[in-house]
Amino acid sequence: xxxxxxxxxxxxxxxxxxxxxxxxxxxxxxxxxxxxxxxxxxxxxxxxxxxxxxxxxxxxxxxxxxxxxxxxxxxxxxxxxxxxxxxxxxxxxxxxxxxxxxxxxxxxxxxxxxxxxxxxxxxxxxxxxxxxxxxxxxxxxxxxxxxxxxxxxxxxxxxxxxxxx
Numbered sequence: 001x002x003x004x005x006x007x008x009x010x011x012x013x014x015x016x017x018x019x020x021x022x023x024x025x026x027x028x029x030x031x032x033x034x035x036x037x038x039x040x041x042x043x044x045x046x047x048x049x050x051x052x053x054x055x056x057x058x059x060x061x062x063x064x065x066x067x068x069x070x071x072x073x074x075x076x077x078x079x080x081x082x083x084x085x086x087x088x089x090x091x092x093x094x095x096x097x098x099x100x101x102x103x104x105x106x107x108x109x110x111x112x113x114x115x116x117x118x119x120x121x122x123x124x125x126x127x128x129x130x131x132x133x134x135x136x137x138x139x140x141x142x143x144x145x146x147x148x149x150x151x152x153x154x155x156x157x158x159x160x161x162x163x164x165x
Contacts, residue, residue, distance in 0.1 A: 020074045021047055050079065059082075061078070062113055075103065076100035078095060079097040079098075080117060080120075080121075091124070111145075130154075132157070
């Protein structure tokens with residue numbers, strides 16, 4: 001258990017994506033994702049996509065470590081992409097993953113990640129932030145956090161696997 005996790009948040013560079021990938025694996029291996037219709041996570045696809053999105057300044061991965069050092073072991077992250085809304089063309093920041101390792105439960109970086117994401121969105125010129133959560137007990141708790149932070153539920157998404165790996 002990590003006792004004194006830092007709340008210092010780092011913005012991943014393309015070369016950092018490989019290091020934070022272990023958190024994505026941990027997220028997808030959690031009980032909530034075992035039966036998710038996305039299928040098996042492909043490390044090359046994930047690392048390649050997010051490295052390129054960061055290079056193009058459309059993607060962002062913010063992370064915290066088990067120390068005050070950028071090169072410490074990542075223990076939490078939030079992953080998002082800037083996209084133009086197909087409805088009104090305005091710039092949105094859409095979150096894909098927000099996760100803090102079970103080994104870091106109680107660490108202060110979870111809320112610091114969300115605050116840093118909001119700061120990033122404003123600096124990038126986004127007009128909205130779209131957040132999501134899993135449809136499980138933890139997700140319901142996350143939904144209450146979103147409400148306290150001023151987010152409102154907009155839609156419910158459903159996924160059906162129809163092919164692929």
